[in-house]
């Protein structure tokens with residue numbers, strides 16, 4: 001009996017200079033997950049899952065064009081996979097008109113939690129706002145009452161910054177300024193310097209982080225009187241100069257010295273069996289071999305690797321669950337009869353996804369009342385080009401646990417959050 005193919009469209013940020021290029025790590029993982037389901041005759045009997053991957057370059061315009069191609073070119077897709085918030089926000093807003101479920105394997109924008117804007121969007125990755133209570137906790141820890149923000153003009157970062165401003169106000173911490181830039185950060189950095197910002201939170205993609213920190217070097221906004229907070233999921237060696245960056249490696253190493261990062265990590269990943277019948281660690285070993293084969297190097301997609309993995313395991317579990325098939329069969333409907341006008345089948349897929357996330361990976365996934373995922377955040381500090389683990393913060397229980405002490409440049413103690421004027425007696 002020939003198998004019936006179920007087609008999934010994939011948008012993976014593989015190449016390009018801006019954004020997040022985590023597709024290099026995620027596409028092989030998704031391919032492995034589908035192979036695992038297809039290799040088990042007991043999972044989705046009679047069906048075969050087929051992926052149509054595309055390189056989105058983490059570019060919303062290109063992603064829109066690719067989505068229309070996936071929709072208007074046969075065969076019919078039953079789901080779209082997306083990474084990068086700027087891509088997922090664009091495709092999820094459009095996909096709902098085709099009753100297409102979008103599974104976000106790597107997208108952190110707070111805006112994506114808006115169910116009325118994105119009713120068919122699902123993700124396990126927590127919203128980027130998860131970093132904000134950690135940042136505020138550290139401001140309090142080091143008695144910083146006055147902070148500043150610089151951000152890339154993208155919704156994912158603007159919404160995160162707005163939440164940080166709200167958290168700071170609740171904590172009685174002054175937000176001196178929130179400067180935004182589109183592509184060239186020089187004026188924004190100048191504004192920070194002019195306002196004597198000392199404790200600075202930078203919220204942007206890795207490509208822009210290089211530009212901002214190079215500009216901070218040029219304008220002398222670094223060193224023992226400053227502390228920068230950056231995002232913890234940039235690729236390894238993100239700060240090394242690329243073509244067109246007007247800073248040397250030595251200059252970049254000096255300007256990034258001592259900065260803090262925060263990023264969500266999975267609560268824990270016990271070694272329970274995956275639906276592939278192997279443990280998470282065994283799956284990981286297979287995955288690393290696959291990466292070596294496909295990329296020729298051992299690429300670690302990004303810092304909070306386990307989080308993206310829990311997304312893949314959730315996807316794997318969902319795809320191996322034939323709950324949707326059973327429900328539809330009881331109603332005499334075959335899932336392969338899905339088309340973009342068919343709200344009912346889409347609703348069944350969405351109900352199964354909702355059940356899967358809640359039940360399938362509940363050991364790792366907990367949700368806030370707003371439906372956002374709860375996780376720990378990891379705090380690191382860059383010293384001599386390497387990230388040192390400083391500790392973890394559990395927002396739920398307001399528990400900051402230190403693994404090692406921060407290093408303070410030259411002075412041995414945290415800088416002040418403003419110029420201190422010593423009265424001459």
Ligand SMILES: CC1(C)CO[C@@H](CC(=O)O)CN1
Pocket residue numbers: 020022083084085086105106107108109125156233302304307308
């Ligand atoms: C897994 C994560 C943290 C998800 O957000 C990506 C950035 C984004 O939200 O576009 C980076 N990688």
